[in-house]
Structure formats: C-alpha cells, structure tokens
Amino acid sequence: MPEKPEVITVAKSLERSLIGRKIQKVEVYYENIIAYPKVEAFQKELAEETIEQIDTRGKWLVFTLSSKILLVHLRMEGKFLFRPIGSPRSKHEHVSFFLNNDMEWRYHDTRKFGRMILYPKEELLDKKPFNELGYEYNDPNLTKEYLFTAFQKRHIPIKTVLLDQSIIAGIGNIYADEILFLSRIHPSTLASSLSKQKCQRIVENTKDVLMRAIQLGGTTIHSFSSQEGVHGKFQNELLVHGQKKCPYCQTDIKKIYIGGRGTYYCPRCQRVQRKKVKA
DNA sequence: ATACTCCCCTGAGAGC
C-alpha cells in the first residue's frame, strides 16, 4: 500500500522522534524481515549507531546512521510504533530498536512482507536495490524521451511497466491507475506502442499526481490500519482507483486484472488504442 | 534481456 507519497509521510513523521537518537540494542522476532546482513550482524552493527537523517528513495525509507545506512521497505502493511521499553508486544511487532530515551522504536507488519537492509554507507549505490531503481517522480531526467526509449522494448501493458521500479521509482498500484486515467491511456496498452506525446502525458501526470498526494500526506485506504502519525487525505482525491463512476463522463468505472493487480479505468475516457486502418 | 509464474503472509469476506 505505501507508495512514494506515503513513504515520504512516514519519513517526515519519524524525524522528530528519531533524529539524533542512538540505537542501543535491536531485537528481531521474525527473522525474514531482515534481508541483509544476517540477523546477528544486523543487530551487532546497529548497536551504538546514531540516527542522523531520514530520506526516501523509491518506496524505500533511508535512515542515515553514524556509519551505516538502514533501508526499510514497508511493502503492504509495514508501520512503525513507539512504546516505552518493555511494553507488551503484539503478535505483529517483528523488530524492536531500543533507543537511548527508554523508548522502543518498533516495526509492525501484519503480513510480514516488509524488509530491512543494512549497508555500509559507501556500498549503498552499488548494491541492490539502489543500483536498479529508476528516476524519482521529480527528477529532471524523467522526460518523455527517457520513457519513450525505455518503453520501446517493453511489450507488456503500460500499467505493469509503471509498476516496474527500474523505470520510475515509487509508483504503486493506486497511483498507476490515477496517472493512466489522467493521461487518458488504457492500462492494457502495450508500453512499446505509446507515442512520445503519450509519454509526455505520463511524465506530467506522474509529477502532478505524486506532488498533490505528497502535499495531502498520501492515501489512507485501510481504515483499520491507521498508523500513528500517518493520516493521508489523498483518498478523497482519487479519480478512478476504487471509484464507481468516472468523474468526467459518469461512465461506470471498470475493474480488470493486469499482471495480477486490480486495475481501475474509465472505458470511455481511456480507449483501447487501435491501429489506424487505411480507408 | 525480457516475460511469465510462483511464492511469501495474513485477515477479511464469501459461501455453505
């Protein structure tokens, strides 16, 4: 669920509680959350590290520490909580960072899909996932020429390509639908068939949708999972994802599956491209 | 290199 705007919101909400704090100890209750290095090394290397800065790259949270970089991907339902040291732990709290203010910074993840990676600072850019992430929504290099070239060799639906983090980083299922709706492009259209003009629309609408969503603190869809400090308002602005009627033409919104992802579109505003037929 | 399939997880919701 968290896409770029939600990840930014989480990063901002954590700053006040974490910047300048020292991690004294780490406990891991579900080991698969730690993707790299091995759990023991992860715990050992984090001890005595101070949190200096919090950023995002794609959908990753990037914690700059004294001598390491901690990456966290929330995937579907990851979230953070703060609890006094020793507070009862719920069954979905899988990692706990003991801070130097008698608080535990805890990672909660119902589906256990989230992942954490710890790297030495200098290795960050050479390794997965950073060495294979595409441009951010606000990167000046994100141009219609770049997309047109990248799309040429992708003979799969544009919806799927927008979710490919190696081309544009940070777009997830919800915003992909919104971007294609605003661009008036059918989500099944093969990426390789898109004109430069349509690539330009995708560039503009990617920037537009993400910027507006970031201003509103992202999208909160699952009411049951409202997380501490994160209350997005962009769900009120969604035009097509999860909607019933097209806000422009009142046509019934259709839901289909593309690449296994639920996909919403307006069959009138987002027509299937047809090859021009000679008269 | 690109495309496709399977898998990881759990809770919610449907069906009986």
Next chain:
DNA sequence: TGCTCTCAGGGGAGTA
C-alpha cells in the same frame, strides 16, 4: 455460529 476457501499485493527468485 463456525469452518473452509479465495484473494490482495510489492517484489524477489526461478524458469523459459
């Protein structure tokens, strides 16, 4: 009521 089944969904791994 309560059990069983299906499904969503980001991304990594394995395979063609």
